[in-house]
Amino acid sequence: MRADARRNYERLLAEARAAFAESGVEASLEDIARRAGVGIGTLYRHFPTRDALLEALLRDGFDALAAQARDAPATREALAAWALAVMESSTAYRGLTTAFVTTLRDESTELYASCKAMNAAGTDLLSRAQQAGGIRPDVEAPEFLTMVYGIAWADEQTRGGRTERLLNLLLDGLRPI
Amino acid sequence: MRADARRNYERLLAEARAAFAESGVEASLEDIARRAGVGIGTLYRHFPTRDALLEALLRDGFDALAAQARDAPATREALAAWALAVMESSTAYRGLTTAFVTTLRDESTELYASCKAMNAAGTDLLSRAQQAGGIRPDVEAPEFLTMVYGIAWADEQTRGGRTERLLNLLLDGLRPI
């Protein structure tokens, strides 16, 4: 990669992070390019889609969450802590949860691949917690993840700031009967 | 209201219903006007915002849901049935749940007013069910509604078709401890 290309790539990432933090994931791409001091064509060459840009920003966080799930003990508390971390990272930028969930339908994207490893680790943690008796055994991982993402989204939208409380209500209720 | 105005109003509503059903609530308004055989200006005169159009389409359903909540007995089962009906109506068009929840933040819209009566009736039903011992008493209505809408949204997005199952998991878990 040529030095100027690398430089532009980095600047774009930095400005994208700032713009997303400020205006949410729907921030104008033309604006990001302008702020980075490059043409819009350059942005599109490095990141062909908005999702590609998001993925580059979020990859490290996903990896960390996957690792957290793998290292966690098989308890309801650990599952709750992991889910809370997922919810918090999915609300890092306004609209992120929506981007996640809609992208998770399209298996061809980079963002999907990144998310998938994290969700797989979460799936494993759930099933370990179930075997250890912390969670009722009939709940399936996609059901659990759907509820977690849904609650994160709704709390973000209503600006509730109740993520942890809602997650606790949910997990309390998923105890074995 | 002049006869031609009334006619246009009705045609716009009919075409909007069709377009939303087909393409989701983000369907192009210019397209709806075109299909109704009127100018875009006419659409905007009758329905100044997309929400106004949605509200006109959904009002009757909201009223019915409010009535259902008022007439329901104070049981967990009745609350579940009402919540399921809410979830189903909020997924009548693709993207509707999002429109609901984001609009519920803006108290000045018509859609807000319509939704509010329905949510108020649901709030009352929840509190009756709590008094009757069917639901744990520390859950507050906004928390409950947030979770219900969130789950409806996530299930719609993932095309899960598990709305009822997820709602049952949630309400099972909200039994008094």
Next chain:
DNA sequence: TCCCAAGCGGAGTCTGCCTCCGCTTATCCT
């Protein structure tokens, strides 16, 4: 130093939102 492919950038196209205002016509009045 020269060369050329990697890389740049922005003009141009497209789509959709929304406003504004000159024209049309339904309806009322005589």
Next chain:
DNA sequence: AGGATAAGCGGAGGCAGACTCCGCTTGGGA
């Protein structure tokens, strides 16, 4: 019936943002 008039119409036009295309520039190897 026919004229007056305000209610209603409609689309041109301005704006914003996504995305493409291609002629120009330049980093860096030979």
